[in-house]
Amino acid sequence: MAQQTKFISIISLIFISLYLSISLPSVAAAKLDTDWHTYSNYQDIITTNLHLDLRVDFDKKQLVGSVQHQIKRINPKVDQLILDTRDLDVHKTEVYDGTQWSTTQFTLSERDPVRGSKLTITLPSSAKSVKIFYNSRPEASGLQWLKPIQTAGKKHPFMFSQSQAIHARSWIPIQDTPAMRVTYTATVKTDPSIRPIMAAKNDPKWNDEGVYSFEMPQAIPTYLIAIAAGNIHYKKMSKQTAIYSEPEYLESAAYEFSDTQAMIEATEKLYGPYRWTDYDLLILPPSFPFGGMENPRLSFITPTVIAGDKSLVNLIAHELAHSWSGNLVTNATWRDLWINEGFTSYVENRIMEEVFGKKRAIMEQALAIQDLKKEVVDLPEGDTILHVSIEGRDPDDAFSGVPYTKGQMFLMFLEEKFGRQNFDKFLRGYFDKYAFKSIDTDNFLIYLDQHLLSKYPNKVSKEEVNNWIKQPMLPANAPNPTSDAFNQVQKNMDAWLANDLSVDRIPSKSWTVHEWLYFLNNLPKDISLDRLKELDQQFMLTQSTNNEIAHAWLLINIKKNNSAVDARLEDYMVSIGRRKLIVPLYRALLDDSSRHNFVKKVYAKARPGYHPLAQGTIDGLFKKAKSK
Numbered sequence: 202m203a204q205q206t207k208f209i210s211i212i213s214l215i216f217i218s219l220y221l222s223i224s225l226p227s228v229a230a231a232k233l234d235t236d237w238h239t240y241s242n243y244q245d246i247i248t249t250n251l252h253l254d255l256r257v258d259f260d261k262k263q264l265v266g267s268v269q270h271q272i273k274r275i276n277p278k279v280d281q282l283i284l285d286t287r288d289l290d291v292h293k294t295e296v297y298d299g300t301q302w303s304t305t306q307f308t309l310s311e312r313d314p315v316r317g318s319k320l321t322i323t324l325p326s327s328a329k330s331v332k333i334f335y336n337s338r339p340e341a342s343g344l345q346w347l348k349p350i351q352t353a354g355k356k357h358p359f360m361f362s363q364s365q366a367i368h369a370r371s372w373i374p375i376q377d378t379p380a381m382r383v384t385y386t387a388t389v390k391t392d393p394s395i396r397p398i399m400a401a402k403n404d405p406k407w408n409d410e411g412v413y414s415f416e417m418p419q420a421i422p423t424y425l426i427a428i429a430a431g432n433i434h435y436k437k438m439s440k441q442t443a444i445y446s447e448p449e450y451l452e453s454a455a456y457e458f459s460d461t462q463a464m465i466e467a468t469e470k471l472y473g474p475y476r477w478t479d480y481d482l483l484i485l486p487p488s489f490p491f492g493g494m495e496n497p498r499l500s501f502i503t504p505t506v507i508a509g510d511k512s513l514v515n516l517i518a519h520e521l522a523h524s525w526s527g528n529l530v531t532n533a534t535w536r537d538l539w540i541n542e543g544f545t546s547y548v549e550n551r552i553m554e555e556v557f558g559k560k561r562a563i564m565e566q567a568l569a570i571q572d573l574k575k576e577v578v579d580l581p582e583g584d585t586i587l588h589v590s591i592e593g594r595d596p597d598d599a600f601s602g603v604p605y606t607k608g609q610m611f612l613m614f615l616e617e618k619f620g621r622q623n624f625d626k627f628l629r630g631y632f633d634k635y636a637f638k639s640i641d642t643d644n645f646l647i648y649l650d651q652h653l654l655s656k657y658p659n660k661v662s663k664e665e666v667n668n669w670i671k672q673p674m675l676p677a678n679a680p681n682p683t684s685d686a687f688n689q690v691q692k693n694m695d696a697w698l699a700n701d702l703s704v705d706r707i708p709s710k711s712w713t714v715h716e717w718l719y720f721l722n723n724l725p726k727d728i729s730l731d732r733l734k735e736l737d738q739q740f741m742l743t744q745s746t747n748n749e750i751a752h753a754w755l756l757i758n759i760k761k762n763n764s765a766v767d768a769r770l771e772d773y774m775v776s777i778g779r780r781k782l783i784v785p786l787y788r789a790l791l792d793d794s795s796r797h798n799f800v801k802k803v804y805a806k807a808r809p810g811y812h813p814l815a816q817g818t819i820d821g822l823f824k825k826a827k828s829k
């Protein structure tokens with residue numbers, strides 16, 4: 202009997218420990234994971250409000266001025282304010298005791314390749330605010346300075362910031378962590394022929410003095426602080442939306458993005474109020490390294506999506522969606538990026554369904570999932586985990602489609618299991634509960650358990666959730682959307698390949714950009730050059746003005762070593778700086794040693810026009826190719 206009890210207790214111990222090892226955090230909301238990517242002592246003291254006073258100096262490629270931090274002590278004994286910086290020149294630090302400013306000491310530590318240099322400022326107990334006089338350097342990782350020739354108008358220079366993930370510190374000494382939020386005001390001075398703009402409340406009119414004021418009344422994480430300056434004009438589109446851009450893009454952008462107001466209204470209906478007043482778009486020069494960046498009130502957008510037919514506006518749905526997932530509810534550390542991007546990709550697709558219908562939404566899901574499945578094959582296994590480990594690494598180096606599309610698929614899976622109505626209610630509650638807060642993966646899992654898994658029991662197990670979040674690759678039961686439209690395209694492709702359908706009978710007249718992308722992405726690897734030529738003659742693909750189609754087509758031709766498209770390829774790679782569109786082209790060219798001379802020549806011409814981020818990524822590819 203005793204033996205038996207012992208046996209049972211051993212068995213149950215094994216089960217309990219097995220259960221614990223796969224189980225999710227089960228205590229009530231745990232403390233947030235610490236952010237490895239900041240040096241700041243944000244656990245002891247936080248900045249609550251910033252005031253920036255900056256001058257944009259295009260000649261020196263510098264932002265010059267000061268930042269004032271209003272501080273709040275969490276630990277009353279704290280006697281230092283530690284800030285993040287990277288490649289900043291710090292001239293002087295001051296503290297304010299409520300009546301006057303006085304100089305205080307600071308030290309700037311040696312530069313760490315990932316985190317930059319820690320700025321330690323001595324803090325008397327009477328200090329209420331801290332002011333740092335500094336300038337950014339021309340090589341600031343978070344800024345790009347463009348010559349007039351790199352702009353649409355060719356007459357005025359242009360500059361812009363890209364602070365996500367850890368680049369705000371290259372232009373502001375700051376506690377650069379998404380675990381913490383600040384409000385801010387700013388005064389920005391420029392030459393009067395230039396107009397600065399920040400992702401904040403402002404008067405859209407130009408003024409003669411070149412002095413502009415900004416205010417961000419909602420508390421935001423620092424990676425959302427954003428600035429740009431150039432020949433930037435304004436065109437209102439609707440009640441809450443407008444375009445800021447060089448005059449050359451104003452009209453085409455206002456046409457392309459005219460559905461933005463409808464997108465806001467669709468999202469509000471699903472997930473609650475838009476809490477940022479206006480939603481404007483800043484159209485950047487083509488060297489912008491991303492498709493878009495969700496800077497609050499003013500998303501930064503690449504001009505490469507102005508296709509003329511609204512075919513690529515899911516990008517706008519995406520950046521707008523961040524006004525809920527990301528800007529409102531924020532990842533607490535960069536290993537929780539999927540909480541920003543996965544939710545946003547899911548919400549983006551729901552917006553697309555509301556505004557453009559189910560057929561398009563499903564095509565976009567299917568394309569994204571196909572891309573992800575191709576991508577994960579080449580990723581280190583650890584990087585296919587949603588709750589990825591990135592300690593010691595630059596978040597930029599761990600960037601992939603995983604937090605986006607695997608995250609989206611996880612939410613699609615939950616929607617499927619719990620039903621759309623229940624899942625929508627859950628999401629809406631989540632946005633309300635965590636509005637203006639940061640959350641990490643484990644705390645999300647606790648919330649998920651309380652408000653979905655346990656509320657509707659026996660639909661999804663903790664183990665299944667654990668698989669999605671903490672295990673590599675894709676679960677076997679991952680959603681697999683089927684698009685009838687794509688099935689049709691596949692049939693036509695098969696018939697053409699089997700010579701049962703001549704190229705001029707492929708019913709492409711009715712195809713949207715999505716159907717074209719499916720067609721191109723699914724051509725057989727061993728397709729002959731003659732067949733590619735046949736397609737090009739019929740459909741003028743090399744000359745396509747749709748940048749996604751051109752990208753897919755050029756990539757196929759690189760892989761087939763078809764130098765007939767080289768002139769177009771060179772033009773494409775020199776004129777576009779969006780990483781997602783150019784990096785795969787470089788990678789494919791570098792994979793083929795017979796193309797090394799060509800790709801070196803193209804990069805020599807293109808590199809000076811690229812953003813530091815794109816330069817870094819592509820320099821890395823060249824280094825890797827050389828060491829092979």
Ligand code: BES
Pocket residue numbers: 365366490491492493494495515516519520523542605781
């Ligand atoms: N926030 C991202 C861009 C980003 C992510 C910058 C991580 C730095 C670090 C933005 O919202 C984004 O995801 N852009 C995508 C849009 C696409 C998925 C529709 C892009 O730029 O391609």
Ligand code: ZN
Pocket residue numbers: 519523541542545
């Ligand atoms: Zn995003």
